[in-house]
Amino acid sequence: MVSQREVLTGKHLMQGDVACAEGAIAAGCKFFAGYPITPATEIAERMARRMIEVNGMFVQMEDELASMAAIIGASWAGAKAMTATSGPGFSLMQENIGLAVMTETPCVVVNVMRGAPSTGQPTEGAQQDVMQSKWGSHGDYSIIALAPASVQEMFDLTIECFNLAETYRAPTFLLADGFTGHLWERVVIPSPEEIKIVERKKPVVSPDKYMPFKPDEDLVPPMACFGEGYCVHVTGLTHDELGYPKTTDPKVQHKLVNRLCEKMRKNANRIVRTYESMLEDAEVAVIAYGIPSRASLNAVKKARESGIKAGLLRLVTVWPFPEKQIEELATRVNAIVVPEMNCGQIVREVERVAKETPVHLLSKIGGELHSPSEIFEAIRRAAGI
Amino acid sequence: MTVIQEFEKHPLAKYLRAERFPHIWCEGCGDGIILHCFVKALDDLAVDIDKFVVVSGIGCIGRAAGYVKCDSFHTTHGRPIALATGIKLANPKLTVAVLSGDGDLFAIGGNHFIHAARRNVDLTVICSNNFNYGMTGGQSGPTTPLDSYTTTTPYGNIEHPFNLVHLAAAAGSVYVARWTVLHVRRLAESIKKALRKKGFKFIEVISPCPEIYGRRNKLGKAIDIMKLYRQISEIRHGYDPAKAEITREKIVVGEFIDIEKPTYGELLQKQFIKIQQKLSEG
Numbered sequence: 001m002v003s004q005r006e007v008l009t010g011k012h013l014m015q016g017d018v019a020c021a022e023g024a025i026a027a028g029c030k031f032f033a034g035y036p037i038t039p040a041t042e043i044a045e046r047m048a049r050r051m052i053e054v055n056g057m058f059v060q061m062e063d064e065l066a067s068m069a070a071i072i073g074a075s076w077a078g079a080k081a082m083t084a085t086s087g088p089g090f091s092l093m094q095e096n097i098g099l100a101v102m103t104e105t106p107c108v109v110v111n112v113m114r115g116a117p118s119t120g121q122p123t124e125g126a127q128q129d130v131m132q133s134k135w136g137s138h139g140d141y142s143i144i145a146l147a148p149a150s151v152q153e154m155f156d157l158t159i160e161c162f163n164l165a166e167t168y169r170a171p172t173f174l175l176a177d178g179f180t181g182h183l184w185e186r187v188v189i190p191s192p193e194e195i196k197i198v199e200r201k202k203p204v205v206s207p208d209k210y211m212p213f214k215p216d217e218d219l220v221p222p223m224a225c226f227g228e229g230y231c232v233h234v235t236g237l238t239h240d241e242l243g244y245p246k247t248t249d250p251k252v253q254h255k256l257v258n259r260l261c262e263k264m265r266k267n268a269n270r271i272v273r274t275y276e277s278m279l280e281d282a283e284v285a286v287i288a289y290g291i292p293s294r295a296s297l298n299a300v301k302k303a304r305e306s307g308i309k310a311g312l313l314r315l316v317t318v319w320p321f322p323e324k325q326i327e328e329l330a331t332r333v334n335a336i337v338v339p340e341m342n343c344g345q346i347v348r349e350v351e352r353v354a355k356e357t358p359v360h361l362l363s364k365i366g367g368e369l370h371s372p373s374e375i376f377e378a379i380r381r382a383a384g385i
Numbered sequence: 386m387t388v389i390q391e392f393e394k395h396p397l398a399k400y401l402r403a404e405r406f407p408h409i410w411c412e413g414c415g416d417g418i419i420l421h422c423f424v425k426a427l428d429d430l431a432v433d434i435d436k437f438v439v440v441s442g443i444g445c446i447g448r449a450a451g452y453v454k455c456d457s458f459h460t461t462h463g464r465p466i467a468l469a470t471g472i473k474l475a476n477p478k479l480t481v482a483v484l485s486g487d488g489d490l491f492a493i494g495g496n497h498f499i500h501a502a503r504r505n506v507d508l509t510v511i512c513s514n515n516f517n518y519g520m521t522g523g524q525s526g527p528t529t530p531l532d533s534y535t536t537t538t539p540y541g542n543i544e545h546p547f548n549l550v551h552l553a554a555a556a557g558s559v560y561v562a563r564w565t566v567l568h569v570r571r572l573a574e575s576i577k578k579a580l581r582k583k584g585f586k587f588i589e590v591i592s593p594c595p596e597i598y599g600r601r602n603k604l605g606k607a608i609d610i611m612k613l614y615r616q617i618s619e620i621r622h623g624y625d626p627a628k629a630e631i632t633r634e635k636i637v638v639g640e641f642i643d644i645e646k647p648t649y650g651e652l653l654q655k656q657f658i659k660i661q662q663k664l665s666e667g
Contacts, residue, residue, distance in 0.1 A: 005664070031475045052660050057474050057653075062500035066467035069460065069497075073440075073471025076458065077479060081471070099461050226456040226472060227479050229435040233402070233451055235459035244405065245451060245459075 006054045007192045016154040016181045017042035017084075020110055020174065021050065023158030024082050026195055029108070030056040031079040033070035035063055035089060038122040039178035040112035043084035064089035068096035071107045075100075076234060078225040080162055084110035086178070087129055088119060090136070097171050098137030099236045101260060104169040104213070104221065106200055108161045111173055112181035115367055124367030125178030127290055127341040133173050134319050140257055142264035144271055145173040145319040147290040151185035157316070163198035164271060168263060169220050175318055177341065179291050179369060207231060213256075214241040219263040264320045273316040274325050278304060282311030284382045285333045287326065287350055289315040292339040292370045299375035308383045321349050330354035335382035337362055339370045358382070400424040400434070402454050409448055411519075413599075413607025415566035415592030416446045419513050422569055423484065424453065426576035438481045440469040442489035445520050446513040446592075449484045463494030466501045469508050477650050480580065481507075487514040488526040491547055495527070502556035502585045504649045509579045509586045512549060515594035523597035530631070534601045549589045550626040554642045559584035561626060561642035565591040565614040568638060575640065584648045591618075591636060 007026045014022070021043050024032070032047040034040075044060065051058040057079070061067040064085055071081035085093060090111045100107055115121025116128045129136075133145045144164045146157045158174055165172035203210045203222040207230045215221045221241075224230035237245040238253045246252040264271065278300055279285060288296040293314040303310035313329055315322055330336065336354055338347040339362040347361040362378045364370050392403045401424065410416045427437070434455045441450035443462035450457040456479075460468045465483045473481045483490075490498050490512050501508060517535050518524040525535040525542050528549065532541045553561045560579050564572040572590060579586035593599060593610035604610050614636065621629075622639040629637040 031471070033471060052653075052657055053664060055657075059470070059474055061467065061470075062496050065464065066470070066497050066500070069464040069467035070471030070474075073458070073468040073473075074475035075471075076456075077472045077475035079475040081475070095461055096464060099464075103458075226438050227436050227476055231435075231454060231456060233457050233459070235451065236461055237459065 007195065008189050009191045010189055012187045012189065013184055014151055014187045015042060016151045016176065016183045016185075017112065018046050019151045019154040019187050020084070020158045020176065020181070021046035022189065023155040024108065024162065025050055025054055025056070026155070026189070027080065027159040027162035028197055029080045029082050029162065031071060031074035031081040032056070032058045032083065033061050033067040033074070033081070034083050034085065035061055035067050037086045037089045039114055039125070039181045040084045040086045040110065042181070043110060043112070064092035065095060068093040068100070068109070072096060072100050072103070072105045075105045075107050076226050078227065080106070080166065082108040082110065084112065086112050086114045086122075087116045090129055090132065094136040098139060098141070100171040101137065101141040101143065102236050103234050104223070105171070106165040106169050106223070107171050108158070108165050109171055109173050110158070111175055113175065113177045115365065121367055123178065125180070125291065125341065126365060127175075127177055127345070128365070130175065130318060130342065130345040133175055140261055142261045143170055143173060143319055144168065144264065144317070145175045146316055147175045147318050148180055149290055149293045149314070150180065151183050152187050154180060155187050155189065159195060163196065166198045166200040167220070168267060168271070169200070169223060170263070175290065177291055203230065211241045212243040213239060215259060219259055219266055268320045271317060271320060272322045272325070274322050275314040275316065277312040277314070279311030279313060279329065281309055282332070283309040283334045284337065284379050285311050285313055285329055286337045286339065286375065286379065287313045287315065288339050289318050289346065292341060295370045295372045296339055296375050298372035299379060302372060302376045303379045308379060308385065310379045310383070318346065321353070323353050326350060326353045330357040333357065335360065337375065337378045337382050339364065339375050339378070341365060397421070397424045397428055400427055400454055401452055405452050408452060410445060411596040413593060413595040414445065415515065415590070416449065416513055418566040418569060419446065419484070419511065419572070419590050419592060420449050420452060422573040423449075423511065423576055425573045426580060429573070430577055430580060432480065432580070436479050438472055438479050440465045440472065440481060440483050442485040442494060443520070444486035444489045444518070445515070446484055446486045447489065463489050463492070464497065465489065466494060466497040466508065466510065470501055470506050473507055474650070482509040482511065482580070484511050484513070487512055487516070487528040487549070488518045491527045491549065491552070499552070499556040502553060502558045502587070505557060505559065505584045505646055507583050507585070507648045507650055509576070509588075511576065511588045511590060513590050513592045514549065515592045515598055517594060517598040519594050519597050523601060530633070535598070546631075548626070548630045550587075550629050550641050553587040554626040557585065557646070558587045558642060559644050559646050560586035560640070562640045563589040563591070563629065563638045565618055565636060565638060566593065567611050567614040567618070583651070584646060591631070
C-alpha cells in the first residue's frame, strides 16, 4: 500500500513532533490542515515539507476552527486526514470535533498539551486537557485518546490513532505533551510491510440500498465518500439512518446519541491498551499515562529495591477509560498512586473505578516533570512507610 | 398519484431529494428561487452530479444542502467554506459549491470567507442575503441596513452593514456578481458562469424575508418586495463594487468582477510537478 518514500524505514534521531508527522505519513495520511502553535508547530512544518513528496495535501488554514473543518471535509472526500495543535487551538477545535463525532468522520487530532488555562505556558509541557479531550464539545459522545510516552510512541501511536479513527469512524486524539513533542530520541521505523494499516469500511450494497448511517453489528456504519456515487447527505443535526435531519423525534435522538456513546464502550476491549510492570504481587500500584509513566517506572524499581512491592500500570489508551483493568487491579492492591501533570483529572476516573481502594494524587504543574524520587516518596507514603 | 410521483414530474426533479419535501422555507421566501436557479444551472451545464458536492452552513438557506440530490454537507454555523476547502483540496476532481446565508458567511464565518477568497480556492459561493437571521427569528446581522428593525435592534440598527460584493472583491474573488431573486434568468446564467470558471467565485443574491425581516420593517408581502426590487435595482456590469452599496433607493446588480488568477490548486499542482521531478532525479 505505502511506498518507501512514505515510510522512512530505519533508525533515526528524531524530535517527537517530527516522529508524529512521520507516523501520520506511514499510516497513509494524505491531508493535513493546521495553524501554527507552540509546542505543536513542528508537526505542521514537517507536514508542509513532506506531504507534497508523498502526493498528499498540506494547507495552512486561517485558524483552528477552519483546520478542524477542513480535515472533516477532506475525510469525506476520501482522504485520511489530520490536524495538530495545542490547548488554545484545541479549544477552538471543539466545535467541529463535535461535528466529526456527530457525522462519524474518521480523523486524527494531535494535541501537544502545554501549560494552561488560556495562553498559559506555551513552551512547557502539561496534561491539563485530558478531560477536555473527553468532554470538550457539547453533548454526550465518546472518542478515543492515546497518550504517548516517548518519541517512538509519537510515531507508533499516531499510526494507531489513524487505524482506530478509520475503524470506529470517530475523531481520535493523540494526547501528547510539550515535553514529548520537543524531545529528541531514537526512533526505529519499520519497513512498510511491518506496519499495520487499517482502511475504512466501505458499503457493500448499491447506492439505492445504501443507508449512510445504518450501523453494522459493531455499531459502525460503512462509509461512502463524496464522489463515489452514493449521494450522501451529511449533517450535524440529529439524523436518521438515511442521514436526514429528524430533530424533534425523541426516538431518533435517543438511538443515534446512545450509539455514538455505545460505539466505544462496546468495542473497549478491542481499543484499550495498557502496559503492566511488576504488578503480579504489587501492594502499591502507580497508574500513569504519557511522559510521567517513565519516571513512574523508575520509581517503582526504586521502591522494589527498598522492599516495597510496587508496580506500574501505564495507560496507553486514556479514552475509552481502561475501567476493567483498573477495577481488577484495585481489588489486588492496597493503594494506588496517580502522578499527573495537572491538578487531578484522570485521578477522578481512577477513584470512580477503584471504589474502596485508597487513591493518592501526585499532581505536578508548572513546567517540570515528576522526578522518580518524588513518585518514590508518594509510593512510600501510600505503602504506609 | 402520490406527492412524490407528482413531484417527480417536475423537469428539475432529478436534482432534488423528493422525500425531503415540502421544504421548511416560509411563504414568499427567496431561498426556493435561489435553489431553483441553482439546479437549473446544474441542468443547463449537464454537470456530473456524482462529482458535485454542495456544502452549506446554518440558517434558512443552509437547508438547501439537504434538498439537492448529490453528495452534500450541512456543516456547523459559519464553517461551510472551511469544510468545502478540505473537500476540494483533498479531491480536486469534485466540483464544490457553497450555498449559505449572510450571517453564516459574513458574521460567524467571515474569516473563512476572506481567506478562501485570498487563497483563490476553486469554490462557487452563493450567498442568500435576506438582511437578518431568519431562522432564529429575525435578529440583526452583518448586512442589516442602518435604522432597520430586528428583534435585537428594537430601536433601529446602529451598525453599518457590509457591502458584500466590495468585501469579496477586496479579498480576491475572481468573479463577483449580485442579483436579486427577481432576476431569475440572469441569476441562473451567473451561477453557470461561476461554475464554469476556476477560482473563488462569489454571487450575492438579495432575497426577500417577508415573514420576518419584511414584517418588522413594513416591506409588505413578498410580491411587494419583488416589485420594490424591480423599481430600485439597476443592472450595471463592471461597476465598481466599492460604490455598489445597497441603499433604500438603489440596489446595483450585475457582474462586477470577472478576472483570471491562478487558483490554489493550480499553483499547488505546479509545485507538485517540480518537487516530484526533483525527487525522481534523486
